Amino acid sequence: MTSTAFHLSTFMPYRLAVLSERVSRRLSVEYEKTFGLSVAEWRVLVHLSRCGAVSVREIHNCVNLEKPRVSRAVSRLRDAGFVQKMPGEDDGRLVAISLTDKGASTLAAILPAARAIDARLRAVVSAAELKAFCNVLERMHAVLDDDPDAKPRSRMDLEGLDI
Amino acid sequence: MTSTAFHLSTFMPYRLAVLSERVSRRLSVEYEKTFGLSVAEWRVLVHLSRCGAVSVREIHNCVNLEKPRVSRAVSRLRDAGFVQKMPGEDDGRLVAISLTDKGASTLAAILPAARAIDARLRAVVSAAELKAFCNVLERMHAVLDDDPDAKPRSRMDLEGLDI
DNA sequence: TTTTTATCGTTGCGATCGCAACTAAAGTCA
DNA sequence: TGACTTTAGTTGCGATCGCAACGATAAAAA
Numbered sequence: 330m331t332s333t334a335f336h337l338s339t340f341m342p343y344r345l346a347v348l349s350e351r352v353s354r355r356l357s358v359e360y361e362k363t364f365g366l367s368v369a370e371w372r373v374l375v376h377l378s379r380c381g382a383v384s385v386r387e388i389h390n391c392v393n394l395e396k397p398r399v400s401r402a403v404s405r406l407r408d409a410g411f412v413q414k415m416p417g418e419d420d421g422r423l424v425a426i427s428l429t430d431k432g433a434s435t436l437a438a439i440l441p442a443a444r445a446i447d448a449r450l451r452a453v454v455s456a457a458e459l460k461a462f463c464n465v466l467e468r469m470h471a472v473l474d475d476d477p478d479a480k481p482r483s484r485m486d487l488e489g490l491d492i
Numbered sequence: 493m494t495s496t497a498f499h500l501s502t503f504m505p506y507r508l509a510v511l512s513e514r515v516s517r518r519l520s521v522e523y524e525k526t527f528g529l530s531v532a533e534w535r536v537l538v539h540l541s542r543c544g545a546v547s548v549r550e551i552h553n554c555v556n557l558e559k560p561r562v563s564r565a566v567s568r569l570r571d572a573g574f575v576q577k578m579p580g581e582d583d584g585r586l587v588a589i590s591l592t593d594k595g596a597s598t599l600a601a602i603l604p605a606a607r608a609i610d611a612r613l614r615a616v617v618s619a620a621e622l623k624a625f626c627n628v629l630e631r632m633h634a635v636l637d638d639d640p641d642a643k644p645r646s647r648m649d650l651e652g653l654d655i
Numbered sequence: 656t657t658t659t660t661a662t663c664g665t666t667g668c669g670a671t672c673g674c675a676a677c678t679a680a681a682g683t684c685a
Numbered sequence: 686t687g688a689c690t691t692t693a694g695t696t697g698c699g700a701t702c703g704c705a706a707c708g709a710t711a712a713a714a715a
């Protein structure tokens with residue numbers, strides 16, 4: 330009657346969570362080294378480095394962070410002098426957030442270590458395996474896309490490139 | 493001079509985090525439905541269902557949760573009547589945590605939905621693809637195993653089976 | 656124009672987390 | 686035995702998060 334014993338280590342949500350947490354934590358060691366950056370702040374910096382002046386909502390839509398989390402991350406980054414906020418030109422509600430020189434150079438200082446971690450993770454698989462791996466990630470995303478109870482995917486993750 | 497623009501959506505730590513967060517959130521919809529269970533509480537319940545009476549440290553070592561998190565999860569579960577804590581028999585420091593009938597039946601009520609989500613994720617890939625996918629996950633874990641700055645892997649995730 | 660509705664960003668609140676400090680119990684060694 | 690070290694579990698503290706509510710601005714409707 331009892332179905333097979335439920336084992337966490339074979340449970341896909343658990344497996345993804347464990348690896349992801351471990352990788353994220355390892356990465357955070359790097360950007361905490363340079364400055365006490367959080368995951369949210371790290372994502373905001375990276376996004377700004379590519380997208381110039383954007384609004385809170387833009388960031389929220391692009392890097393999988395809740396709106397208040399983005400807002401608070403931006404405030405901390407501004408206090409630290411890494412970003413600047415300017416009032417939106419045509420729309421008074423929007424704010425234009427952009428990197429300062431200090432923010433850009435700080436990010437540049439962190440990027441090599443981040444790239445190195447990424448490279449190390451990729452180095453253990455062949456190009457074909459990596460492609461297949463990402464393909465599976467994508468298909469699992471698609472499962473959630475079809476699930477009304479799942480949170481919709483952010484725009485950047487849907488398109489190949491954002492903006 | 494400038495290396496390729498850094499794009500989050502091609503960054504492995506980010507990709508893993510986004511899918512993992514989305515899957516975890518989708519799963520939490522299920523076990524919040526039955527009772528306001530957190531991820532930690534869910535993992536504790538699942539682990540207990542297989543491992544009987546175990547200590548806090550046992551759980552901590554097995555399901556990738558910090559010790560205080562386990563302790564608090566157990567307290568909440570005890571207050572809710574899902575688990576019971578009994579003093580260790582030979583060692584006065586240890587506590588033997590085990591499921592109550594109510595806890596077992598509650599877990600049994602949640603498991604089908606959890607299995608369904610897991611099954612849906614697996615259904616979009618063939619057995620061979622799934623094996624290759626898990627193999628890549630494992631190799632990425634191994635990268636962190638060799639990294640002194642990464643947190644060691646928990647015991648259960650290292651062995652094929654825990655305990 | 657005036658009213659209503661929608662959107663943007665921020666803030667308050669409750670809950671949770673991680674880390675470190677702490678208490679209690681066991682083990683170790685003189 | 687008694688002092689010291691180690692381990693198990695809990696708790697305090699600071700920080701963070703997610704959600705909902707809020708004020709402010711803009712757009713839409715009347």
